[in-house]
Amino acid sequence: MITIDMTKAKDIAKNNLRAERAPVLASLDVQFMRAVESGNTELQTAIATQKQSLRDITTHETIVNAEDADTLKTSMNTLIEQIKANKL
Numbered sequence: 001m002i003t004i005d006m007t008k009a010k011d012i013a014k015n016n017l018r019a020e021r022a023p024v025l026a027s028l029d030v031q032f033m034r035a036v037e038s039g040n041t042e043l044q045t046a047i048a049t050q051k052q053s054l055r056d057i058t059t060h061e062t063i064v065n066a067e068d069a070d071t072l073k074t075s076m077n078t079l080i081e082q083i084k085a086n087k088l
Contacts, residue, residue: 013076014058021054053088
């Protein structure tokens with residue numbers, strides 16, 4: 001029987017999430033700077049909130065509380081889809 005080290009599996013999932021969010025964070029950085037330059041504080045706040053959600057994704061409860069590899073994989077894939085769809 002194959003035993004999966006869930007600590008390592010969660011680390012791998014977190015690294016995959018980090019890789020997916022990196023270009024989105026970079027894009028948001030540009031948008032934030034444009035909002036700063038134009039003095040749009042509402043947009044700055046909205047972008048800052050979105051960036052924080054992306055930073056917090058590696059501590060999402062579905063990742064942290066996953067008890068088996070299938071649940072972890074499903075959670076990771078769902079979060080990746082949310083990153084791609086900008087729904088965080």
